[in-house]
Amino acid sequence: MKRALNFNAGPTALPEAVLKIAEKEWLNYKGTGMNVMEMSHRSKPYEEINTQAQALLRKLLNISDDYEILFLQGGASLQFTMLPMNLLEEGKKGYYALTGSWSEKALKEAKKIGDAEVVASGKDNNYTTIPKLTDLDSLENGSYLHITSNNTIYGTQWNDIPSNLNLPLVADMSSDILCRPIDVNSYGLIYAGAQKNLGPSGVTVVILKKDLLERSKDSLPSMLDYRTHAKNDSLYNTPPTLAVYLLKLVLEWADSIGGAEALETMNKQKAALLYNEIDESNGFYSGHAEVSSRSLMNVTFTLNSKELTDAFLSEAKELGFTGLNGHRSVGGCRASIYNAVPLEHVEKLAQFMKDFRTR
Numbered sequence: 001m002k003r004a005l006n007f008n009a010g011p012t013a014l015p016e017a018v019l020k021i022a023e024k025e026w027l028n029y030k031g032t033g034m035n036v037m038e039m040s041h042r043s044k045p046y047e048e049i050n051t052q053a054q055a056l057l058r059k060l061l062n063i064s065d066d067y068e069i070l071f072l073q074g075g076a077s078l079q080f081t082m083l084p085m086n087l088l089e090e091g092k093k094g095y096y097a098l099t100g101s102w103s104e105k106a107l108k109e110a111k112k113i114g115d116a117e118v119v120a121s122g123k124d125n126n127y128t129t130i131p132k133l134t135d136l137d138s139l140e141n142g143s144y145l146h147i148t149s150n151n152t153i154y155g156t157q158w159n160d161i162p163s164n165l166n167l168p169l170v171a172d173m174s175s176d177i178l179c180r181p182i183d184v185n186s187y188g189l190i191y192a193g194a195q196k197n198l199g200p201s202g203v204t205v206v207i208l209k210k211d212l213l214e215r216s217k218d219s220l221p222s223m224l225d226y227r228t229h230a231k232n233d234s235l236y237n238t239p240p241t242l243a244v245y246l247l248k249l250v251l252e253w254a255d256s257i258g259g260a261e262a263l264e265t266m267n268k269q270k271a272a273l274l275y276n277e278i279d280e281s282n283g284f285y286s287g288h289a290e291v292s293s294r295s296l297m298n299v300t301f302t303l304n305s306k307e308l309t310d311a312f313l314s315e316a317k318e319l320g321f322t323g324l325n326g327h328r329s330v331g332g333c334r335a336s337i338y339n340a341v342p343l344e345h346v347e348k349l350a351q352f353m354k355d356f357r358t359r
């Protein structure tokens with residue numbers, strides 16, 4: 001059977017090695033006679049999966065004991081709400097850098113909870129660049145500063161994160177977590193839906209500094225209070241067991257191939273193949289993102305006319321490439337090349353882009 005050349009924006013490709021292990025363990029997980037989906041989340045084998053997934057993430061991102069790792073439900077979108085509910089303090093502000101549709105949504109939800117303000121925005125430039133954050137000293141009376149580390153729809157990514165802040169930095173890393181090493185100590189909280197770089201949809205990873213838990217108030221609904229999940233090792237209620245199991249397998253795979261450093265090397269190599277083709281095409285393909293803000297994960301580009309774009313996409317589809325349509329809000333083309341997308345698939349796409357252009 002031929003696997004798709006999968007460039008979906010999310011959910012998207014999982015490592016084939018992971019799917020094969022899951023297939024092998026499908027009917028009988030480690031001698032239990034059950035699929036992971038069929039066992040109690042209070043059982044020993046499941047508790048091990050939960051613990052191992054946490055430990056692997058801690059290792060891969062070098063997360064210190066000052067941080068909790070939570071596996072939650074509701075997607076990154078629920079974090080747009082849970083974050084201000086827990087961290088936005090009375091009489092203080094949540095500051096937001098707008099770099100695309102996801103940060104706009106995060107801001108919109110925060111405003112429903114409390115006082116949220118935009119500190120920088122790339123909107124006037126149609127989100128082609130990551131805006132410069134200046135005057136960070138003037139971020140007075142803030143509870144946190146929120147950024148979206150990679151902008152899935154526009155194809156831009158933060159390369160230099162704000163530093164020397166006097167308030168916690170919060171990042172939505174849904175579309176680039178584990179694409180490269182990061183210094184977790186620079187952040188107060190990181191959240192990411194798993195379905196782009198970490199596994200299937202259904203589980204959302206939250207990494208948060210333990211001292212920030214003090215901000216949560218007893219009036220919060222239990223399920224929306226980070227303390228509930230921290231205290232109970234993300235086993236307060238029934239977790240998405242199958243998703244956490246697959247997350248664990250993806251993290252084992254990432255570890256086995258060399259972790260965040262190795263992934264960064266591969267991701268840079270993959271991204272360069274596509275950006276080089278765009279740059280060498282003399283405007284046949286034009287990239288949406290400015291060079292300094294280009295994403296390693298989502299390569300966005302357009303062709304000169306709608307007819308050409310349509311022809312490109314339909315030929316690509318015939319050849320087995322999937323998911324190359326740009327997001328409905330921006331159009332054009334987008335190749336999402338997350339961790340699990342093999343180099344060979346990106347080579348094939350770069351070759352196709354070149355062939356199409358030459359013809």
Ligand SMILES: *Cc1c(COP(=O)(O)O)cnc(C)c1O
Nearest residue numbers: 075076077102152172174175193
């Ligand atoms: C995909 C995505 C989301 C939405 O995640 P859900 O899990 O569907 O809520 C949020 N932020 C970013 C940056 C994304 O790429």
